Amino acid sequence: MMVAGATKIHSRCITKSVGSPWDAITFVPSKRYPGYPKATHPVVDLALNVKGAEIPENRVRLEPGQRIDDEDRVVRADRFAVSRDHRERVRGRHILLLDDTWVSGAKIQSAAVTLRDAGASRVTALCVARWCRVDWDDHKALLDSCTDPYDPFICPVSGKNCVEG
Ligand SMILES: [Zn+2]
Structure with missing residues (x-):
């Protein structure tokens, strides 16, 4: 629902912010999830909820690279x-890059660099969740600031309510 909300309700906000609508969709691959490698990673289902993902030619496959297991952030x-x-699906195109969890940001930012190096004109990164620990002071402050329930009309670009204006 969060991915569908962000990309369907706020697609114009992303387009306005970046300067063009996304042309293709991909996600950050992972080797760490239950059932790897036989099961499908949950982020695949998230990616299929993105506006435009119903067209197979809009889907870009990122693969684990040589340094995927490095934990150096x-x-x-x-x-x-x-x-x-x-590769031809990337060249000159605006790619929407999805991930399910933000820890340090190194993985999604690395994937964005991979896409840019492959010729993407723009990359928009959209992450659904953030990994937090309540016993870490900066994380506790962030968690304490989240007092309202999830609202799909709050814009992932502006942070404002896009329906009420
Ligand atoms: Zn919006």
Whole structure:
């Protein structure tokens, strides 16, 4: 619902902010989830809820790269690779990049660099959740500031209510 809300209700907000609508969709691949490699990662289902993902040619496959398992939280393009047969889907296009969890940001930012290196004209990163620990002071402050329930009309771009204006 959060992905559908962000990309359907706020697609014009993203387009206005970036300067063009997204042309293609991908997600940050992972080798760490229950059932790997036979099961499908939950982020795949999130990506299929994005406006435009119903068209197969709009889907870009990122693959785990040589350095995907590095835990150093450094942004680097070789954590991921664009699938060889999807490179033409990236070149010159605005890619919407999804991830299900933000920890340090190194993975989604690395995937964005991979896409830019492959020729993407723009990359918009959309992350659904953030990993937090209540016993970490800066995380506690963030959690304490989240007092309202989730509202799909709150814009992921502006932080304002896009229906009430
Ligand atoms: Zn909006």
